[in-house]
């Protein structure tokens with residue numbers, strides 16, 4: 108597989124960084140995951156805007172202008188042998204003598220790879236997925252897409268240990284998000300989404316879902332969601348770049364929301380599929 112590292116395209120086996128890279132030592136960096144359908148990035152400007160926001164949040168200068176990112180990403184996409192891809196891009200503060208404070212002269216490390224986009228199974232789409240719940244034990248800047256992901260890693264492993272795809276988390280009795288997805292609920296036909304504050308990642312798929320709901324005339328509220336509301340909701344959805352929108356049908360080992368995706372989910376699923384790039388010529 109061809110990857111991009113600091114200005115060069117090269118086979119992944121030849122991509123090398125320093126063991127002193129601050130990404131390795133401190134998790135001092137940010138990332139993006141851009142879904143690519145039929146070789147066309149989905150909502151790339153929004154991903155680049157979020158990258159800028161994350162870089163600002165950790166006080167790291169953006170090494171590229173958006174037009175440069177676009178060129179590099181498109182170049183990497185054309186070098187892969189598959190059409191549907193997940194472009195992972197990461198910027199760290201670079202290699203420097205180990206010291207917590209920012210180095211004065213480090214050059215950011217830019218690494219990009221593109222893997223096949225995971226294929227969602229019919230079973231996941233039509234039958235929904237299982238989640239478990241847990242207390243959100245992460246830090247208070249979950250709005251930054253940093254590579255310091257240990258809290259998310261542990262939450263995701265908790266899901267795997269319990270045969271679930273995700274761990275849905277609550278902080279002080281309120282729904283936040285899942286280990287690698289946003290969480291939305293439906294009550295009485297209204298989609299309810301937790302606000303984009305410092306406790307959740309501002310998901311690009313979350314935004315897409317809300318936009319599609321507005322365009323499609325589906326009732327929508329953005330407000331804090333209590334744990335009790337979430338657990339009693341008519342529907343619960345996960346949204347992410349690799350999951351699109353999936354319905355939760357098992358929660359903590361018990362059937363949830365009637366054990367099958369709800370009517371509002373099915374409408375959203377149709378809207379979402381219609382919003383994806385269709386053909387190579389559609390760019």
Ligand SMILES: Cc1ncc(COP(=O)(O)O)c(C=O)c1O
Pocket residue numbers: 140259284285286287288289307308309310311312313346347348349
């Ligand atoms: C913690 C967390 N929340 C939400 C999301 C969903 O974000 P997006 O829709 O931009 O993929 C992700 C994606 O990886 C995530 O890691």
